[in-house]
Amino acid sequence: MPPKKRGVRPPTLGEAMRARQAEMKARVEKMRLRFVEPILARFPRILPTKPDSAAKYAIVSSLVWFTVGLLMALLLAVKLVFPRLLAPFPWMSFGRLAAAEAAVMTWGALFTGFVGAMFAIVPRTTGTKLWSERIGAQTIMLHDQVVLAGVVLLLIGRTQGIGGLELPWPIDILIVNVMLMVMQNVVATIVRRRERTLAPPLWYFLAAVIVMPVTYAFGNLAAPWYFGVNQQIVSGFALAGTAAGITMLGVGTAYYVLPKATGQPIYSERVALVGFWSFVFAAPWIGQIQSIFGPSQDYLETTAIAFAGWLLIPALCVFVNFWGTLRDAWDKAISEPAVKFVVGGSLFLLFATVLIGVGSLRSMQDVVGLTPWGIATETALAGGLGFFLVAFIYHQFPKMIGRALHSTLLATRQFWIQTIGLLTVVVSMSIAGVVQGDVQISGLKSAAPVSLGNRWEIITEAVRPYFIIRIAGGALVAFGFFILITNLIRTVTLGADADVELPVIESEPEPVAVPA
């Protein structure tokens, strides 16, 4: 055997393979730069590379869907009082429109908007670029088409027939695909972060992008395969997970907007941590609050009720943290529209939590179960999250396009109009729920129960005033939203020039030790 030479040794198999891989990677990269990039660069609008492009696309889509959704909600509210309105059109029938409205509000307005918020906030809190602006923008374009297709399918009557999960399965698969694309973008950005520690918004975003695809994919694709009560259990898990995911996106957005808009640090990171984990733990358990006293197992109802009450803990943590952050900066609540909307949103979030927790107690369910009380809960939750989204738009959108906000006064008017409108809807619907339940109970004394078909009119007459009041509230909310649209359009066209605020990219590309 020849003696070994010192210093020079032949590469091991692993080293050789790694060298070969690096060489191949360099060649692929070279070919990509030479052949692919010029083609991609020809389409700067649909394949943008500038920072914040994906976020801008998402915000604009969300605003459009929000307008459509609020008009649909208003139409539904009117149809419950005047059923003759648009009665000859099958695709405007109440049952189909209700499913389509829920899909537009959940997937079109809130989900798209919060994905846009994530695409803007994740780079800003990690100090790095978004993993791929092109894929981000493509995600939003795909998602818009998917929601549009879903709404059309629901309006022509193609429904899965499960309350809350009406979208048919091809649309479900595409929505899960969109969620996975978002997850890839967010997780890859967080992995490449320059800040060592994660800020509170990132906890919520990371948890949301994991919870949503898992629960939605399982619940939606599995539910049609189960029968009866089992289907209710499976779909309840999906509904709880989806609602939890969207709530986490909203709270995460607010956790970014509030410190940025006030310039104050978060009141307590420990309180934020308690709120975060208590929410992540409890939220997937509450799927069965839709069937208290129902045919499923009793212990499911008990755990759902217990954890619905538990949700007060995270809601109070968010509330304490936000108001604590503001303790030396309440003047900002007057000067900054974003702060105003975060404060209002935190109140509506607390309101929704109280309605969920109190309304799911068994003694309350006897009265308000299966009544419009559920609409009050949904409206308070969607209103709170919508306020967080509007706060983000007021804070970030003018900075993204390099303009100053056109009018703070209009924003203040929008805030009060929408707050009064939402409160009207929430309060009137919770009263309607109690009235409906009480009329049903008092009717038990008579020979034929009121809740049976022939005498249902008594309940209709009893709750009609509250449904009329709700139309007024819904109209105020929609009107407030048009003020927002006007304000943003004027910001784009007439707003004073200001600096574009881009994500701060820290230049030194040192690798970050990712804790396991």
Add this chain to the structure above:
Amino acid sequence: MSPFRSERGAAGPGAIAGGTILCLLVAFFVTVLLPITDSANRDAANGKPHTYDQVALNGRSLYIREGCFECHTQQVRNTFSDSGLGPAPSEAGLYKNEAPNLIGVIRFGPDLTCFGDRAGEPAAIVRHLRNPEAVHHDSTMPHYSYLTTKELQALAAYLLRLRCKEG
């Protein structure tokens, strides 16, 4: 200084992702896996399921297509306020062959679990579906005059099959 720079790292991405997945798994195990593998929900369930013929099944798919389940429930809850709606609270066996189950989550209209027990002639149901306000003056139900007579008859046949009493 960024308002987010915390002194102590509160949680890393691995801890958050792992903890979230763990929480989901626990919730999935207790609230989904345990109950759906319980035979009390399916094979050994109490309660008699509704039976349908072909016309009634067509009516059932129309009931789903028109979104009737958005306003009408098909469950008699095991509680005082629902005690007049049927002879007994609905049990899991009632739904064991139903997918989707059409249990419903809100009542803008009356419960339909035992509608067949109290309904009149099919022709009266069809008339009601065409123009609810002609039958009940204050009804807020949508008008299904855009459905064909055959479709309305199928829907009526389905509704008449929703019986709780024997015979």
